[in-house]
Amino acid sequence: MSRAKVGERLPYLLAKLKARRVLQRLEQTAERARAEEWPYEQFLETLLEAEVFARDASGARQRIKHAAFPALKTLEDFDWSVQPAAEKPLLLHLAQLAWIEERANVCFFGPPGTGKTHLAIALALKACQHGSRVAFATAQEWVSRLEQAQDRNQLEHELRRLERYHLLVVDEVGYLPLERQAANLLFALVSRRYERGSIAVTSNRGFEQWGEILGDAMVAAALIDRLVHHATMITLKGKSYRLRERGTGIAPSAQAPSLRDSA
Ligand SMILES: Nc1ncnc2c1ncn2[C@@H]1O[C@H](COP(=O)(O)OP(=O)(O)O)[C@@H](O)[C@H]1O
Numbered sequence: 033m034s035r036a037k038v039g040e041r042l043p044y045l046l047a048k049l050k051a052r053r054v055l056q057r058l059e060q061t062a063e064r065a066r067a068e069e070w071p072y073e074q075f076l077e078t079l080l081e082a083e084v085f086a087r088d089a090s091g092a093r094q095r096i097k098h099a100a101f102p103a104l105k106t107l108e109d110f111d112w113s114v115q116p117a118a119e120k121p122l123l124l125h126l127a128q129l130a131w132i133e134e135r136a137n138v139c140f141f142g143p144p145g146t147g148k149t150h151l152a153i154a155l156a157l158k159a160c161q162h163g164s165r166v167a168f169a170t171a172q173e174w175v176s177r178l179e180q181a182q183d184r185n186q187l188e189h190e191l192r193r194l195e196r197y198h199l200l201v202v203d204e205v206g207y208l209p210l211e212r213q214a215a216n217l218l219f220a221l222v223s224r225r226y227e228r229g230s231i232a233v234t235s236n237r238g239f240e241q242w243g244e245i246l247g248d249a250m251v252a253a254a255l256i257d258r259l260v261h262h263a264t265m266i267t268l269k270g271k272s273y274r275l276r277e278r279g280t281g282i283a284p285s286a287q288a289p290s291l292r293d294s295a
Protein backbone atom coordinates (compact mmCIF):
# COMPACT_ATOMS: atom_id res chain seq x y z
CA MET A 33 0.00 0.00 0.00
CA SER A 34 1.41 3.36 -0.97
CA ARG A 35 1.62 6.14 1.59
CA ALA A 36 -1.03 8.21 -0.14
CA LYS A 37 -3.53 5.48 0.53
CA VAL A 38 -3.06 5.18 4.28
CA GLY A 39 -6.45 5.35 5.90
CA GLU A 40 -8.29 5.18 2.63
CA ARG A 41 -10.38 2.21 3.70
CA LEU A 42 -11.28 3.68 7.08
CA PRO A 43 -14.62 5.18 5.99
CA TYR A 44 -15.67 1.80 4.66
CA LEU A 45 -14.46 -0.10 7.73
CA LEU A 46 -16.01 2.33 10.20
CA ALA A 47 -19.31 2.31 8.33
CA LYS A 48 -19.21 -1.47 8.47
CA LEU A 49 -18.71 -1.25 12.26
CA LYS A 50 -21.52 1.30 12.43
CA ALA A 51 -19.09 3.61 14.23
CA ARG A 52 -20.50 6.79 12.76
CA ARG A 53 -19.05 9.12 15.40
CA VAL A 54 -15.57 7.72 15.01
CA LEU A 55 -15.82 8.44 11.32
CA GLN A 56 -17.13 11.96 11.96
CA ARG A 57 -14.30 12.79 14.33
CA LEU A 58 -11.53 10.90 12.64
CA GLU A 59 -9.94 13.67 10.62
CA GLN A 60 -10.08 16.31 13.30
CA THR A 61 -8.82 13.95 15.98
CA ALA A 62 -6.01 12.66 13.79
CA GLU A 63 -4.91 16.20 13.08
CA ARG A 64 -4.87 17.03 16.73
CA ALA A 65 -3.06 13.81 17.60
CA ARG A 66 -0.34 14.58 15.06
CA ALA A 67 0.01 18.17 16.24
CA GLU A 68 0.18 17.18 19.89
CA GLU A 69 2.09 13.95 19.31
CA TRP A 70 -0.38 11.77 21.17
CA PRO A 71 0.51 8.19 21.97
CA TYR A 72 -1.44 5.75 19.74
CA GLU A 73 -3.50 4.62 22.70
CA GLN A 74 -4.71 8.14 23.44
CA PHE A 75 -5.82 8.57 19.87
CA LEU A 76 -7.83 5.37 19.86
CA GLU A 77 -9.29 6.06 23.28
CA THR A 78 -10.46 9.54 22.30
CA LEU A 79 -12.24 8.27 19.23
CA LEU A 80 -13.86 5.27 20.89
CA GLU A 81 -15.03 7.30 23.87
CA ALA A 82 -17.09 9.56 21.65
CA GLU A 83 -18.73 6.53 20.06
CA VAL A 84 -19.43 4.79 23.36
CA PHE A 85 -20.91 7.92 25.01
CA ALA A 86 -23.19 8.49 22.06
CA ARG A 87 -24.30 4.86 22.05
CA ASP A 88 -25.01 4.89 25.78
CA ALA A 89 -27.11 8.02 25.38
CA SER A 90 -29.07 6.60 22.50
CA GLY A 91 -29.58 3.32 24.39
CA ALA A 92 -30.99 5.26 27.33
CA ARG A 93 -33.31 7.15 24.99
CA GLN A 94 -34.58 3.88 23.56
CA ARG A 95 -35.13 2.38 26.99
CA ILE A 96 -36.99 5.49 28.18
CA LYS A 97 -39.20 5.42 25.12
CA HIS A 98 -39.84 1.72 25.51
CA ALA A 99 -40.72 2.10 29.20
CA ALA A 100 -43.81 4.13 28.16
CA PHE A 101 -43.85 6.57 31.06
CA PRO A 102 -47.00 8.73 31.10
CA ALA A 103 -44.75 11.76 31.74
CA LEU A 104 -41.08 12.32 32.34
CA LYS A 105 -40.49 13.24 35.98
CA THR A 106 -37.20 13.59 37.76
CA LEU A 107 -35.93 13.87 41.31
CA GLU A 108 -34.52 17.22 40.27
CA ASP A 109 -38.00 18.63 39.68
CA PHE A 110 -39.39 17.25 42.89
CA ASP A 111 -40.12 19.92 45.48
CA TRP A 112 -38.97 18.29 48.71
CA SER A 113 -40.15 21.17 50.90
CA VAL A 114 -43.82 20.43 50.30
CA GLN A 115 -43.32 16.71 50.85
CA PRO A 116 -40.98 16.17 53.81
CA ALA A 117 -42.38 12.64 54.18
CA ALA A 118 -40.40 11.80 51.02
CA GLU A 119 -37.07 11.69 52.79
CA LYS A 120 -34.68 13.15 50.30
CA PRO A 121 -31.60 11.18 51.46
CA LEU A 122 -33.54 7.92 51.17
CA LEU A 123 -34.74 8.76 47.66
CA LEU A 124 -31.25 9.82 46.61
CA HIS A 125 -30.00 6.52 47.96
CA LEU A 126 -32.64 4.65 45.94
CA ALA A 127 -31.55 6.67 42.91
CA GLN A 128 -28.21 4.88 43.20
CA LEU A 129 -30.19 1.82 42.06
CA ALA A 130 -28.57 -0.84 44.23
CA TRP A 131 -32.08 -2.14 44.92
CA ILE A 132 -32.50 -3.00 41.26
CA GLU A 133 -29.26 -4.99 41.29
CA GLU A 134 -30.64 -6.78 44.35
CA ARG A 135 -34.00 -7.39 42.65
CA ALA A 136 -35.70 -5.62 45.51
CA ASN A 137 -38.83 -3.48 45.41
CA VAL A 138 -40.05 -0.01 46.29
CA CYS A 139 -43.59 0.79 47.38
CA PHE A 140 -45.04 4.30 47.45
CA PHE A 141 -48.16 4.98 49.49
CA GLY A 142 -50.14 8.12 50.11
CA PRO A 143 -53.21 10.11 49.11
CA PRO A 144 -53.78 11.16 45.48
CA GLY A 145 -51.52 13.88 44.13
CA THR A 146 -48.75 13.54 46.71
CA GLY A 147 -46.07 12.54 44.22
CA LYS A 148 -46.12 8.73 44.27
CA THR A 149 -46.13 8.34 40.52
CA HIS A 150 -43.68 11.22 40.12
CA LEU A 151 -41.12 9.54 42.38
CA ALA A 152 -41.67 6.09 40.90
CA ILE A 153 -41.08 7.49 37.41
CA ALA A 154 -38.03 9.45 38.59
CA LEU A 155 -36.39 6.29 39.93
CA ALA A 156 -37.40 4.27 36.88
CA LEU A 157 -35.99 6.94 34.58
CA LYS A 158 -32.69 6.78 36.44
CA ALA A 159 -32.73 3.04 35.96
CA CYS A 160 -33.23 3.48 32.20
CA GLN A 161 -30.32 5.91 32.09
CA HIS A 162 -28.13 3.36 33.82
CA GLY A 163 -28.89 0.51 31.50
CA SER A 164 -31.94 -1.18 33.02
CA ARG A 165 -34.88 -2.31 30.97
CA VAL A 166 -38.07 -0.85 32.45
CA ALA A 167 -41.78 -1.07 31.73
CA PHE A 168 -44.42 1.22 33.19
CA ALA A 169 -48.17 0.54 33.38
CA THR A 170 -51.02 0.86 35.81
CA ALA A 171 -52.12 -2.19 37.77
CA GLN A 172 -55.22 -2.33 35.55
CA GLU A 173 -53.09 -2.27 32.43
CA TRP A 174 -50.79 -5.00 33.70
CA VAL A 175 -53.78 -7.13 34.55
CA SER A 176 -55.41 -6.65 31.16
CA ARG A 177 -52.15 -7.44 29.43
CA LEU A 178 -51.92 -10.70 31.38
CA GLU A 179 -55.61 -11.45 30.76
CA GLN A 180 -55.06 -11.12 27.04
CA ALA A 181 -52.08 -13.42 27.26
CA GLN A 182 -54.12 -15.92 29.22
CA ASP A 183 -56.90 -15.81 26.63
CA ARG A 184 -54.32 -16.76 24.02
CA ASN A 185 -53.06 -19.49 26.32
CA GLN A 186 -49.78 -17.63 26.61
CA LEU A 187 -49.73 -16.50 30.21
CA GLU A 188 -46.60 -18.45 31.03
CA HIS A 189 -44.86 -17.12 27.96
CA GLU A 190 -45.82 -13.54 28.84
CA LEU A 191 -44.62 -13.87 32.44
CA ARG A 192 -41.35 -15.24 31.18
CA ARG A 193 -41.08 -12.41 28.68
CA LEU A 194 -41.53 -9.90 31.49
CA GLU A 195 -38.55 -11.39 33.27
CA ARG A 196 -36.38 -9.60 30.73
CA TYR A 197 -37.20 -6.31 32.42
CA HIS A 198 -35.11 -5.26 35.35
CA LEU A 199 -37.93 -3.11 36.70
CA LEU A 200 -41.70 -3.09 36.31
CA VAL A 201 -43.61 -0.09 37.59
CA VAL A 202 -47.10 -1.05 38.75
CA ASP A 203 -48.89 2.25 39.18
CA GLU A 204 -52.16 2.89 40.99
CA VAL A 205 -52.81 -0.35 42.80
CA GLY A 206 -56.14 0.17 44.51
CA TYR A 207 -57.73 2.96 42.50
CA LEU A 208 -60.18 0.38 41.29
CA PRO A 209 -60.97 -2.91 42.99
CA LEU A 210 -59.89 -5.95 40.99
CA GLU A 211 -61.98 -8.93 39.96
CA ARG A 212 -60.94 -12.22 41.46
CA GLN A 213 -59.31 -13.37 38.23
CA ALA A 214 -57.46 -10.05 37.93
CA ALA A 215 -56.22 -10.30 41.50
CA ASN A 216 -54.86 -13.76 40.76
CA LEU A 217 -53.02 -12.45 37.74
CA LEU A 218 -51.51 -9.60 39.73
CA PHE A 219 -50.42 -12.18 42.27
CA ALA A 220 -48.91 -14.31 39.49
CA LEU A 221 -46.95 -11.30 38.30
CA VAL A 222 -45.60 -10.38 41.72
CA SER A 223 -44.74 -13.93 42.67
CA ARG A 224 -43.02 -14.57 39.35
CA ARG A 225 -40.83 -11.53 39.88
CA TYR A 226 -40.01 -12.41 43.46
CA GLU A 227 -36.20 -12.35 43.69
CA ARG A 228 -36.00 -12.33 39.89
CA GLY A 229 -36.65 -8.67 39.13
CA SER A 230 -37.73 -5.44 40.75
CA ILE A 231 -41.16 -3.90 41.07
CA ALA A 232 -42.05 -0.34 42.00
CA VAL A 233 -45.62 -0.04 43.19
CA THR A 234 -47.73 3.02 43.91
CA SER A 235 -50.94 2.81 45.88
CA ASN A 236 -53.35 5.22 47.51
CA ARG A 237 -54.33 2.49 49.96
CA GLY A 238 -52.29 0.95 52.73
CA PHE A 239 -51.57 -2.78 52.71
CA GLU A 240 -54.32 -3.27 55.30
CA GLN A 241 -56.81 -2.39 52.58
CA TRP A 242 -55.34 -4.57 49.87
CA GLY A 243 -57.50 -7.52 50.91
CA GLU A 244 -60.47 -5.43 49.92
CA ILE A 245 -58.88 -4.25 46.66
CA LEU A 246 -57.94 -7.76 45.64
CA GLY A 247 -61.21 -9.20 46.89
CA ASP A 248 -59.40 -11.95 48.79
CA ALA A 249 -57.46 -11.59 52.02
CA MET A 250 -55.36 -14.72 51.39
CA VAL A 251 -54.25 -13.65 47.93
CA ALA A 252 -53.49 -10.18 49.27
CA ALA A 253 -51.44 -11.58 52.16
CA ALA A 254 -49.43 -13.85 49.87
CA LEU A 255 -48.82 -11.03 47.39
CA ILE A 256 -47.79 -8.53 50.06
CA ASP A 257 -45.51 -11.13 51.64
CA ARG A 258 -43.51 -11.48 48.42
CA LEU A 259 -43.59 -7.81 47.61
CA VAL A 260 -42.25 -6.61 50.95
CA HIS A 261 -39.69 -9.28 51.67
CA HIS A 262 -37.03 -7.09 50.06
CA ALA A 263 -38.62 -3.68 49.82
CA THR A 264 -38.40 -0.04 50.78
CA MET A 265 -41.68 1.51 51.83
CA ILE A 266 -42.30 5.21 51.42
CA THR A 267 -45.47 6.87 52.66
CA LEU A 268 -46.22 10.33 51.35
CA LYS A 269 -48.53 12.69 53.16
CA GLY A 270 -50.52 15.85 52.83
CA LYS A 271 -52.60 17.58 50.21
CA SER A 272 -52.59 17.00 46.50
CA TYR A 273 -49.86 18.87 44.64
CA ARG A 274 -52.24 19.13 41.70
CA LEU A 275 -54.58 21.36 43.71
CA ARG A 276 -51.71 23.28 45.23
CA GLU A 277 -50.27 24.04 41.79
CA ARG A 278 -53.49 25.61 40.58
CA GLY A 279 -53.86 28.36 43.11
CA THR A 280 -51.78 31.14 44.54
CA GLY A 281 -52.16 30.84 48.24
CA ILE A 282 -55.77 29.75 48.11
CA ALA A 283 -56.37 26.67 50.19
CA PRO A 284 -57.07 23.63 48.00
CA SER A 285 -60.34 23.00 49.84
CA ALA A 286 -61.59 26.45 48.88
CA GLN A 287 -60.93 25.65 45.23
CA ALA A 288 -62.41 22.22 45.27
CA PRO A 289 -65.49 22.37 47.43
CA SER A 290 -66.72 19.05 46.09
CA LEU A 291 -63.70 17.31 47.61
CA ARG A 292 -64.26 18.97 50.96
CA ASP A 293 -67.96 18.28 50.91
CA SER A 294 -67.52 14.62 50.14
CA ALA A 295 -64.74 14.16 52.71
N1 LIG B 1 -43.35 17.44 45.69
C1 LIG B 1 -43.60 17.66 44.39
N2 LIG B 1 -42.79 18.46 43.66
C2 LIG B 1 -43.05 18.70 42.36
N3 LIG B 1 -44.10 18.18 41.69
C3 LIG B 1 -44.93 17.37 42.36
C4 LIG B 1 -44.72 17.05 43.74
N4 LIG B 1 -45.70 16.22 44.13
C5 LIG B 1 -46.48 16.03 43.06
N5 LIG B 1 -46.03 16.72 41.99
C6 LIG B 1 -46.66 16.81 40.68
O1 LIG B 1 -48.06 16.80 40.87
C7 LIG B 1 -48.72 15.94 39.98
C8 LIG B 1 -49.36 14.80 40.74
O2 LIG B 1 -48.34 13.96 41.30
P1 LIG B 1 -48.37 12.37 41.14
O3 LIG B 1 -47.01 11.84 41.34
O4 LIG B 1 -49.05 12.00 39.87
O5 LIG B 1 -49.30 12.00 42.37
P2 LIG B 1 -49.84 10.59 42.85
O6 LIG B 1 -49.26 9.55 41.98
O7 LIG B 1 -49.41 10.49 44.29
O8 LIG B 1 -51.33 10.68 42.73
C9 LIG B 1 -47.65 15.48 39.01
O9 LIG B 1 -47.66 16.36 37.92
C10 LIG B 1 -46.37 15.61 39.81
O10 LIG B 1 -45.26 15.84 38.96
Ligand SMILES: [Mg+2]
Nearest residue numbers: 148149204234
Ligand atom coordinates in the same frame (compact mmCIF):
# COMPACT_ATOMS: atom_id res chain seq x y z
MG1 LIG C 1 -50.24 8.36 40.64
